[in-house]
Amino acid sequence: xRPTDTENYTYFLKVIDCQYACPAxxxxxxxxxxxxxxxxTGAYMINWQSNVFPGILGRICxxxxxxxxxxxxxxxxxxxxxxxxxxxxxxxxDILPLLPQVPEKKNGRRIALIGAGPASLTVARDLAVLGYExxxxxxxxxxxxxxxxxxxxFRLPEKVLDTEVNYILRMGISTHFNQYIDDFEEIxxxxxxxxxxxxxxxxxxxxxxxxxxxxxxxxxxxxxxxxAGVVFGHVQQxxxxxxxxxxxxxxxxxxxxxxRLGGSDVKVVVRSPQADMKASKWEIEDAISEDIPxxxxxxxxxxxIEKGKLVGMRFEKVSARYDATGKRTLxxxxxxxxxxxxxxxxxxxxxxxxxxxxxxxxxxxxxKRGLPVLDRLTLQTSIPNVFVGGDAAFGxxxxxxxxxHGHQAAISIDLFCRxxxxxxxxxxxxxxxxxxxxxxxxxxDSHVSDDKRQPVPHVxxxxxxxxxxxxxELGFTITTGKREAERCFNCDVQTVFEAPLCIECDxxxxxxxxxxxxxxxxxxxxxxxxxxxxxxxxxxxxxxVSAELPTGRVMVKDENVCLHCGLCAERCPTAAWKMLKFVCxxxxxxxx
Numbered sequence: 001x002r003p004t005d006t007e008n009y010t011y012f013l014k015v016i017d018c019q020y021a022c023p024a025x026x027x028x029x030x031x032x033x034x035x036x037x038x039x040x041t042g043a044y045m046i047n048w049q050s051n052v053f054p055g056i057l058g059r060i061c062x063x064x065x066x067x068x069x070x071x072x073x074x075x076x077x078x079x080x081x082x083x084x085x086x087x088x089x090x091x092x093x094d095i096l097p098l099l100p101q102v103p104e105k106k107n108g109r110r111i112a113l114i115g116a117g118p119a120s121l122t123v124a125r126d127l128a129v130l131g132y133e134x135x136x137x138x139x140x141x142x143x144x145x146x147x148x149x150x151x152x153x154f155r156l157p158e159k160v161l162d163t164e165v166n167y168i169l170r171m172g173i174s175t176h177f178n179q180y181i182d183d184f185e186e187i188x189x190x191x192x193x194x195x196x197x198x199x200x201x202x203x204x205x206x207x208x209x210x211x212x213x214x215x216x217x218x219x220x221x222x223x224x225x226x227x228a229g230v231v232f233g234h235v236q237q238x239x240x241x242x243x244x245x246x247x248x249x250x251x252x253x254x255x256x257x258x259x260r261l262g263g264s265d266v267k268v269v270v271r272s273p274q275a276d277m278k279a280s281k282w283e284i285e286d287a288i289s290e291d292i293p294x295x296x297x298x299x300x301x302x303x304x305i306e307k308g309k310l311v312g313m314r315f316e317k318v319s320a321r322y323d324a325t326g327k328r329t330l331x332x333x334x335x336x337x338x339x340x341x342x343x344x345x346x347x348x349x350x351x352x353x354x355x356x357x358x359x360x361x362x363x364x365x366x367x368k369r370g371l372p373v374l375d376r377l378t379l380q381t382s383i384p385n386v387f388v389g390g391d392a393a394f395g396x397x398x399x400x401x402x403x404x405h406g407h408q409a410a411i412s413i414d415l416f417c418r419x420x421x422x423x424x425x426x427x428x429x430x431x432x433x434x435x436x437x438x439x440x441x442x443x444x445d446s447h448v449s450d451d452k453r454q455p456v457p458h459v460x461x462x463x464x465x466x467x468x469x470x471x472x473e474l475g476f477t478i479t480t481g482k483r484e485a486e487r488c489f490n491c492d493v494q495t496v497f498e499a500p501l502c503i504e505c506d507x508x509x510x511x512x513x514x515x516x517x518x519x520x521x522x523x524x525x526x527x528x529x530x531x532x533x534x535x536x537x538x539x540x541x542x543x544x545v546s547a548e549l550p551t552g553r554v555m556v557k558d559e560n561v562c563l564h565c566g567l568c569a570e571r572c573p574t575a576a577w578k579m580l581k582f583v584c585x586x587x588x589x590x591x592x
Contacts, residue, residue, distance in 0.1 A: 021068035023404035024050045025586040029492040036485035043088035052122050052403050055160045058086025062398040074561050077453040079487050087481035100129045102172045107131035109417045112192040117145020118399050119390030120198035121168050122406025126589045128171040139180040149228040152257050153469045184358040194385045194413045201391040203354040212303030216310035223254045223348030238263040239344035246348030247277035252287045254346045260468035268294045273320050312341040351396045378412040378422040410589035426591035428584050435579040446566040449486040490564040493581045499547040501576035508568035516558040
C-alpha cells in the first residue's frame with residue numbers, strides 16, 4: 001500500500017497516466033482538452049513535441065494508448081485518441097512560426113543518419129535545434145521510409161506525409177536521396193562524430209521450400225516489396241483472383257490494395273484463428289467491410305502449378321489448441337486438403353532485418369537473429385559512436401515505437417558527443433498544479449460525458465475501390481472531434497488526499513458516483529481489495545491508500561474506476577481532497 005506523500009504520489013500518477021501507454025509519452029489529456037476548446041494549433045504543437053508526426057499517426061498509429069484508456073474500464077469504448085491526433089492536424093493553423101529555431105552557428109559535431117524513416121527523422125529533429133550538422137541518407141527519392149513505401153495512400157495521403165516530413169527537413173538537414181549505402185565502412189571513413197542506423201526491417205519473409213514456389217515465381221510476390229512497387233508506380237494492376245497469406249497489418253494493406261488494382265476475388269488466408277491475428281482490429285474490420293473474406297486455420301501446403309502457370313494453392317485445415325500458459329499449437333483436423341484458386345499470391349507473413357551493407361569485420365556485433373547487439377536503454381551498439389533505432393533495432397514494431405527510439409537515440413548521441421555517461425540520462429519534468437478556482441469551480445472541465453465513441457465517417461466504398469489514392473477515412477469534423485474529446489476522464493487531473501485534514505465524515509463516500517472510495521482498516525492488498533465498497537478486481541491498477549487516520553482506519557481509493565469528476569473535493573468540508581493536474585514533459589536531447 002503506497003502512502004499519499006507527494007513524492008510517491010507523483011510516481012503513482014506517472015504510472016496511471018494514459019500517456020505512458022504511448023512509447024513517445026504524448027500528454028494525451030492535455031491536447032484532448034485543447035481540442036475540446038477548439039485550440040487545434042496548440043493541440044497539434046503539444047502532440048508534435050513528442051509524437052513528431054500527429055497527422056500521420058492520427059491515421060495509421062497502432063494506438064497502444066487506447067487499450068490503457070480508463071474510459072473502457074468504467075463506461076464503454078476508449079476515447080478515440082488516435083483520431084483526435086488527426087483532428088489537431090487537420091484543423092491546425094500555420095505552425096511554421098511556432099517550430100523551434102535552428103542555430104546558424106553549429107556546434108562542430110557531424111552526425112550521419114542512415115535511412116530516412118520515422119526514427120532517423122526524429123533524431124534529426126531533436127539534434128538540429130542543438131546545432132548538430134546532420135547528413136541524412138536514403139535509397140528512396142523522398143524521406144519517410146516504410147511510411148512512404150509500404151503504407152497505401154488510401155490510408156495515408158502523400159500530401160500529409162510530405163507536409164510532416166518536410167517540417168523536419170526544413171530544419172537544415174542535408175539530404176542525400178537516391179543513395180543506397182552499400183558499404184558501412186564508407187560512412188565510417190567520413191569521420192562522423194556519431195552514426196544512427198534507422199534502416200527498418202526491409203526483408204519480407206518468403207516460403208522458399210514450399211512446393212511450387214520456384215515454378216510459380218512470376219505470380220508470387222513478397223508483400224512489402226509489392227506494396228512499394230505500387231507506391232512507386234512499378235505495379236499498376238493485380239490479378240483477378242488474389243490470395244494474401246498473413247495476418248498482420250501488411251496483409252490488410254496488401255488485400256485492400258489488390259482490390260483497388262483490379263482484384264475482384266481477393267482472400268486473406270491465415271494459419272491461426274482470426275482472434276489471434278496480429279493485425280489491428282480496425283484494420284481487419286476495414287478489410288472485411290470491403291468484401292474481403294478472411295479464412296483462418298489454414299496452413300499452406302503447396303503452390304499448385306499447371307502448364308507452368310500458378311492456378312491456386314492447397315492448404316491443410318488445422319485447429320488451435322492452447323496449453324495452461326496460453327501457448328498455441330496448430331493441430332491438423334485430418335480433413336482433406338483445401339484447394340483455393342488464384343492467379344496471384346502476396347506473401348505478407350512477416351518481416352526480417354537485413355544488413356547486407358555491413359561486413360562481418362566491421363566491429364558491429366549481431367545476435368543469432370541477425371539483430372545488432374544493443375544497450376536497450378541507450379541504443380548504443382558494440383561500436384561506441386554507432387546507434388540503432390526503429391525496426392532495425394529489435395525487429396518490426398510500429399511508427400510510434402520508432403519515434404521513441406529516435407528520441408532516446410538523440411539523447412544518447414548528444415551525451416556521447418559531450419563525453420557524458422549515456423546512462424546518466426535527463427529525467428522527465430514533472431509538475432503538480434491545483435485545479436481549484438472556487439468552491440464549485442474548476443480550471444478544467446470536470447463534466448463526465450455519457451456519449452458513446454464517435455464513429456469515423458468513410459468515403460463510399462464504390463468510390464474508394466476505384467481509386468487507390470482516395471483516402472477512405474474522412475476523419476472527425478470539428479463538432480464530432482469536440483464531442484469525442486469531452487469523453488476524456490481527465491486522467492492527468494488527480495484526486496489527492498491529505499489525511500491530516502480528514503475528519504472522517506464519509507461525505508466523499510456518499511457522493512462518489514462509482515463507489516471507489518472506502519474508509520476501512522488497512523491490511524494485505526489481496527484481502528483489502530475484497531473489503532472495499534466495490535471490490536477492486538483490476539490487479540494491474542495499484543490501490544491508493546492513505547496514511548492512518550485518527551480512528552485507525554485508512555482511506556482506500558480504487559483509481560481503476562474513478563471518473564475524476566471532482567465531486568469528492570467539492571463535497572469535502574475540510575479540503576482534505578484536492579484536484580491536482582499532473583504534467584510530465586518527456587526528456588529530450590539537450591536537457592540538463
